[in-house]
Amino acid sequence: MAQKNKVAGLPLLFVIFLFALSVVSPLLPLSDPEKIDLDSLSKPPGLEHPFGTDSKGRDIFARVVHGGRISISVAIAAAFISAVIGFTVGLTSGYFGGAIDTVAMSLTDFVLSFPSLLLAIAITVVLPPGLYTVMVALSAVGWTSYARLIRGRVIILREMAFVDAARAVGCGNMRILFLHIAPLCIPLALVLTGIKLAGFLLTEAALSFLGLGAQPPTATWGSMISANRAYIINAPWMVIFPGIALSLTAFCFNLIGEALKKRHGIEHSAL
Amino acid sequence: MITRYVIKRLILLVPLLLGITLVSFTLLRALPGDIALALAGERASQETIESIRKELGADKNVLHQYAGYLKMLTHGDFGRSHFTNRDVLSDIALKFPNTIKLALSAMAMAVPLGIIMGYIAAYKKEEVTGKIIDSMSLAALSVPVFWSAIMLMIVFSLWLKLLPPSGTGDIRFLVLPSCALAIPAAATLARVTRTTVADVLQMPFIATAKAKGLPSLSMHLHHVLKNAIIPIVTIIALDFGSYLNGAVVTETIFGWDGIGRFTMEGIIKRDYPVIMGCVIAGTVVFVLVNLTSDVLYHYLDPRIRLHGGANGTEK
Numbered sequence: 001m002a003q004k005n006k007v008a009g010l011p012l013l014f015v016i017f018l019f020a021l022s023v024v025s026p027l028l029p030l031s032d033p034e035k036i037d038l039d040s041l042s043k044p045p046g047l048e049h050p051f052g053t054d055s056k057g058r059d060i061f062a063r064v065v066h067g068g069r070i071s072i073s074v075a076i077a078a079a080f081i082s083a084v085i086g087f088t089v090g091l092t093s094g095y096f097g098g099a100i101d102t103v104a105m106s107l108t109d110f111v112l113s114f115p116s117l118l119l120a121i122a123i124t125v126v127l128p129p130g131l132y133t134v135m136v137a138l139s140a141v142g143w144t145s146y147a148r149l150i151r152g153r154v155i156i157l158r159e160m161a162f163v164d165a166a167r168a169v170g171c172g173n174m175r176i177l178f179l180h181i182a183p184l185c186i187p188l189a190l191v192l193t194g195i196k197l198a199g200f201l202l203t204e205a206a207l208s209f210l211g212l213g214a215q216p217p218t219a220t221w222g223s224m225i226s227a228n229r230a231y232i233i234n235a236p237w238m239v240i241f242p243g244i245a246l247s248l249t250a251f252c253f254n255l256i257g258e259a260l261k262k263r264h265g266i267e268h269s270a271l
Numbered sequence: 272m273i274t275r276y277v278i279k280r281l282i283l284l285v286p287l288l289l290g291i292t293l294v295s296f297t298l299l300r301a302l303p304g305d306i307a308l309a310l311a312g313e314r315a316s317q318e319t320i321e322s323i324r325k326e327l328g329a330d331k332n333v334l335h336q337y338a339g340y341l342k343m344l345t346h347g348d349f350g351r352s353h354f355t356n357r358d359v360l361s362d363i364a365l366k367f368p369n370t371i372k373l374a375l376s377a378m379a380m381a382v383p384l385g386i387i388m389g390y391i392a393a394y395k396k397e398e399v400t401g402k403i404i405d406s407m408s409l410a411a412l413s414v415p416v417f418w419s420a421i422m423l424m425i426v427f428s429l430w431l432k433l434l435p436p437s438g439t440g441d442i443r444f445l446v447l448p449s450c451a452l453a454i455p456a457a458a459t460l461a462r463v464t465r466t467t468v469a470d471v472l473q474m475p476f477i478a479t480a481k482a483k484g485l486p487s488l489s490m491h492l493h494h495v496l497k498n499a500i501i502p503i504v505t506i507i508a509l510d511f512g513s514y515l516n517g518a519v520v521t522e523t524i525f526g527w528d529g530i531g532r533f534t535m536e537g538i539i540k541r542d543y544p545v546i547m548g549c550v551i552a553g554t555v556v557f558v559l560v561n562l563t564s565d566v567l568y569h570y571l572d573p574r575i576r577l578h579g580g581a582n583g584t585e586k
Contacts, residue, residue, distance in 0.1 A: 110294075115516050115553075122538050136442060202415050206520055209417045210535075225418055238423050243418035251413035 011252035018249060022069035033062040034217045045237050054228055060238060064245050067219040070094060071208075072129055072249065074220075075200040079140035079193045082200075084138060086146020087182075087189050093147070094154030095177050105151070108144040116141045124212035133211045138200055149192055150185050157181050170248040194260045200251035205246055221246040273566060285535040291342075294336060295550050300333045300544055308361045311355055340547070342352050349551070350544035362533065369439055369550070370529035373522070374514035381456035382507060388457065389464025396469055404426040404461065411458035420524045437526035441532045446569040449527040452518055463506045467499040474498070483526075500571050508564035515560065537578060 036045040037057035051060035072198045093104035100153040111119070157163065158181065166176050208222025216223070221242045228238035278306045310323055343350060349359040388404050395401035427447060428436035437445050471477065472495065480490045515530075522531040530549060537545030 062551070111569060115513055115519075117519055118516075118538070119294070125538055171575075198413060202413075204418060207416050208525070209520070217506070222415075222417075225421065229421060232421060232425050233429055236429075238427075239418070240419055243415070246418065247410075247414040250415070251410050254409050254413050269501060 011255040014252045014254065015249075018068060020070065020251075021065060022072055023063045025069055033066040033219055035059075044235070051241040052235070054238050055231055055235070060224075060241055063219040063224060063244055064221070067221045067224055067242065067247055068249065070078070070131070070214060070218065071201060071204055071220045071222070071246070074134055074138070074204050074213075074237060075197055078135045078142060078200045078204070079197055080198075081135060081139035082142035083146050083189050083193055086143035087142065087150055087185065088146075090150025090152075091154055091177060091182060091185065094225075095149035095158055095181065097155075101151075104147065106149050111141065111144050116207060117203065120207060121212060122226040124207055129212060129215055131214050131218075134204055137207065138203055141203070142196065142200060145196065146192060148187060149188060150262055154181055154183050156183055166199065188264075191264050192259045194253075195257035198250045198257060201246070201250050201253060224248055272307070273569065275501050277562065277566065280558070280565075283560050284555065287558065288551060291554050292547065292551060295547060296337050296340060297333055299541075299546060300336065314580055348569060349548040350547050353542050354540055356378065357545045362531065363552050364546055366528055366530050366533050367390065370515060370522075370531065372445060372516075373448055373452065373518065373527060373529060374511055377452035377456060377514060377518075378511055380449055381455035381460060381510070383526075385457035385460025386464050386503065388461040390468055391460065392465040393468035393472060394466075394547075401465075405465070408458040408461045411454050412462075414454070415518050415574075416451055416455060416518075417524055420448070420456055420521060423447050423450055432525070437524070439528040444525075444527075448521050448527050449516075450522050451515060459510065462501065463502050464499065467502045468495060471498045472497050475522070479512045488543055495573075501568060501575075504564055504571065506569055508567075512557050512560040 035058060037053070039051065039057065041047055041055060041057045043053040043057075049059050049061065051064060053059055054063070059066075089104050089108075093101040120137040120141050122135050123140055127133040127136060163176060163180065166180050171180070203212060205220070205222035205225075208220045209226040211223070211226060213223060214220045214228070225239050225246075226244040228235070228242075231238050276380040294568075340350070347360070347365070350363070351358055377538060384503045388408065392401045392404040392408075394402075424436045424447065427434045434446055435444055436447075477490070480494050485494075516534075518529075521527070522529045523535060530552065533545065534549040535547060536542070
């Protein structure tokens, strides 16, 4: 156990640092991430601007910090919505079985049969662009793995003696489901969130990159990379730093996810 | 027996396509927004909009429209793009070879690299080498394709000036997008290979093979790889299938004229015939790739017997 803790220790520390940074970033003495400064256009990294400035003279370091705040919150919000939807679907379909189960599982199969990025793109095109749409798109694709995993767990739990005991003392289905079975599934849902967070983060970035995410002037890592793509010849730092921030965060999420997966014995196939 | 199985699966494709086209067709029509309005432009008169609507058949109910679409399909007609007025089927036929080229060359890089790396990682599981390969593959999975694509462009096109940054064309244009796709594919493959090979190495028959002094190479090929190959083939088929459906981001960045970019443009412009055509083509490709891998399973591991059910294979 101690060994496993050590594996995830460093990335966990980094992620906690990122969260802390996101929370306090409005209070930090950073430059305004949306302030246009015509005197320092496309400045390379230096003392005044550690990550350089972009084509409108905005400080890239400030934009990376603020962008991370948005990217990470969107990923977490999407994971939370997915978890709630998938948890409810998995719980009911696993417990009641029969027709409900068939319908719910066909629905997950249907969602899974589409390439997930294209499905998310389709949703972001239909709804008005913005952060909330991205969350909807990510959760519309993301809930299925929760539903499957929770359903699998509930099918095992509902046959256990404590369920019979609860029924014997006169508990109704709803009471058994939500007070007896659901609490036992929550840790599993949390573990799955840890595993899936990197995926949500990267999909959000891909959508932003395609121009379907947060709208300008709001910075997210994906949209910064997309917007600064045109300047890679003379100012590669505009693209390099947001990309490093994004990859490093995803890497830490992935390391934590791997450690969780190992400890809880969750296989790839369930996802 | 195999032929019968394949024919059965291909016949099952018909109801599948009917279901998928019906669902996508209804969903597309149920979307908010009026395609006739979008086509006519902002200043069009009410009459123009009405006439466009009539021309598209959008004034009739959805089932009626769907029946008309199916009738077109039976004549091999996928309709024309609302925006370019080009025949959708011939556009798909034009772009599909590009997507195949990209998918094949990405796989040609990813498969050997991924399998070899995974193999090494499984053998050196407890050593530094194994740990390094492990972290490297996880890192490769954490880097978004659109960023690694741009980094490849910066290094190889702008700094070293070795390769063209974007466009569709001969092999020089193919190298960078294939690399961008191959990096995550090789990483996934390495991870799967590592896990399965490590599992096989634990088996008693490996100890027996070693004990009876079987030459190392023969043991690896006939005992280890043969027993670890099925999950590896599954991952290859999954990746290959999704690349054939179009690597949207990669094709967009490198300006590669394939199915992924075509689908994405269709979705963004709400070009219904294009979206429907891509959905149909995508489903067919996906089923064919799955079918091929199922048949491959049978040849790679004769214990797996094929039968005609919807699930395909059964152990």
